[in-house]
Amino acid sequence: MSNSIPTLRWGIIATGLISSWFVDDLVLNRKDAKANHIIQAIGSSSIDKARAFAEKHLSGQNPAIYGNYDEVYADSNVDIIYIGTPHALHKKNCLDAIGAGKHVLCEKAFTLNAREARVVFEAAKKRGVFIMEAMWTRFYPLTRTVISLIHEQRAIGDIQRVFCDFAMDQKIASLGPESRLKDPALGAGSLLDIGIYSLTWGLLGSDSGIGAEAQTPQIAAKQTIQDGFDVATSAILLYPNGRQAIVSSSNLVDPKSNIICTIQGSNGHIDIAGFPSAPEYFTLYLKDGSSKKYEFERPGRGFYWEADAVALDIAAGRVQNQIMPWAETVRVLELLDEIRRQGGAKFPQDEVV
Numbered sequence: 001m002s003n004s005i006p007t008l009r010w011g012i013i014a015t016g017l018i019s020s021w022f023v024d025d026l027v028l029n030r031k032d033a034k035a036n037h038i039i040q041a042i043g044s045s046s047i048d049k050a051r052a053f054a055e056k057h058l059s060g061q062n063p064a065i066y067g068n069y070d071e072v073y074a075d076s077n078v079d080i081i082y083i084g085t086p087h088a089l090h091k092k093n094c095l096d097a098i099g100a101g102k103h104v105l106c107e108k109a110f111t112l113n114a115r116e117a118r119v120v121f122e123a124a125k126k127r128g129v130f131i132m133e134a135m136w137t138r139f140y141p142l143t144r145t146v147i148s149l150i151h152e153q154r155a156i157g158d159i160q161r162v163f164c165d166f167a168m169d170q171k172i173a174s175l176g177p178e179s180r181l182k183d184p185a186l187g188a189g190s191l192l193d194i195g196i197y198s199l200t201w202g203l204l205g206s207d208s209g210i211g212a213e214a215q216t217p218q219i220a221a222k223q224t225i226q227d228g229f230d231v232a233t234s235a236i237l238l239y240p241n242g243r244q245a246i247v248s249s250s251n252l253v254d255p256k257s258n259i260i261c262t263i264q265g266s267n268g269h270i271d272i273a274g275f276p277s278a279p280e281y282f283t284l285y286l287k288d289g290s291s292k293k294y295e296f297e298r299p300g301r302g303f304y305w306e307a308d309a310v311a312l313d314i315a316a317g318r319v320q321n322q323i324m325p326w327a328e329t330v331r332v333l334e335l336l337d338e339i340r341r342q343g344g345a346k347f348p349q350d351e352v353v
């Protein structure tokens with residue numbers, strides 16, 4: 001470990017799938033790490049689950065183990081709370097962590113709707129703590145390279161269309177009604193679970209602006225609703241200059257190809273391969289017939305890039321991150337709200353004012 005880089009002590013809330021992926025990546029030994037990450041505490045609904053999680057994912061380390069979340073928020077050795085609960089709990093978990101004066105990194109979807117996100121950001125602003133939606137894909141070197149190529153270097157000329165699809169057979173029929181993938185009160189539905197990544201690529205591919213600097217596209221959307229949640233969503237984003245982004249998600253079927261996103265311009269196109277959340281490589285094709293494949297080293301899954309960025313922000317005294325600022329999280333949720341308004345997917349919490 002180097003002393004010249006900041007150290008951040010994390011309290012992990014929940015011991016589900018995403019929390020396991022996140023801590024596995026944070027404890028990796030990386031030669032180019034920009035920060036030291038210590039998993040200081042684990043909080044779970046059950047102390048046995050917390051203990052089993054630590055044994056499996058943090059062997060040789062000695063995190064504090066709690067059978068609830070409140071003791072993690074109260075732990076004075078914890079700098080920042082990582083929230084890996086289902087989306088419907090994010091608002092409460094964020095507000096509780098902020099109330100205890102902790103910084104927060106909260107999984108996507110940040111909240112169920114834009115209204116909830118505004119409440120959380122207002123609380124963070126008042127308390128003066130850092131908070132960010134864990135939209136990890138935006139921090140990938142691959143993503144930063146694509147953005148620079150298409151918007152700064154204009155490698156494919158004028159952008160005309162962007163396609164992105166995130167499809168995954170999540171075996172919905174075999175899950176119990178309590179699953180976060182089936183219970184609308186927990187935020188079930190393909191749109192907030194995986195469609196949020198398709199929308200992210202649609203936005204990043206179409207426009208160099210984010211947050212307050214972004215253009216506002218018109219939306220046309222349809223959803224297939226089964227048992228009260230969306231199993232498929234398709235949306236078209238139409239920009240003032242005529243550019244279109246066509247974004248979709250399905251939790252019933254697997255993807256039709258390894259290419260998850262295509263960005264087409266007047267001078268060529270880019271094909272991105274892998275998962276929309278965790279892209280692996282991309283190829284730039286130019287109209288002169290030439291092409292170039294861009295590959296990237298990625299030990300583990302790639303959650304450390306967002307975690308390093310958060311550590312650098314906090315060390316510098318910033319309360320938000322410039323790649324995923326608060327206004328961008330709210331903008332994405334407003335677009336998701338509009339897609340759901342047209343498509344029909346509702347959460348019980350939408351009615352609460």
Ligand SMILES: NC(=O)c1ccc[n+]([C@@H]2O[C@H](COP(=O)([O-])OP(=O)(O)OC[C@H]3O[C@@H](n4cnc5c(N)ncnc54)[C@H](OP(=O)(O)O)[C@@H]3O)[C@@H](O)[C@H]2O)c1
Nearest residue numbers: 014015016017018019044045084085086087107108109277
């Ligand atoms: N960034 C990514 O690529 C990515 C990937 C997958 C998921 N996610 C996001 O991460 C969040 C969690 O997803 P996941 O797949 O990790 O879910 P999961 O495996 O079901 O885990 C969720 C955890 O939350 C806690 N929890 C508290 N109340 C709960 C309730 N009423 N029902 C279910 N769990 C409850 C449980 O942990 P304890 O019992 O230990 O408290 C549970 O293990 C979601 O918001 C999802 O969108 C992000």
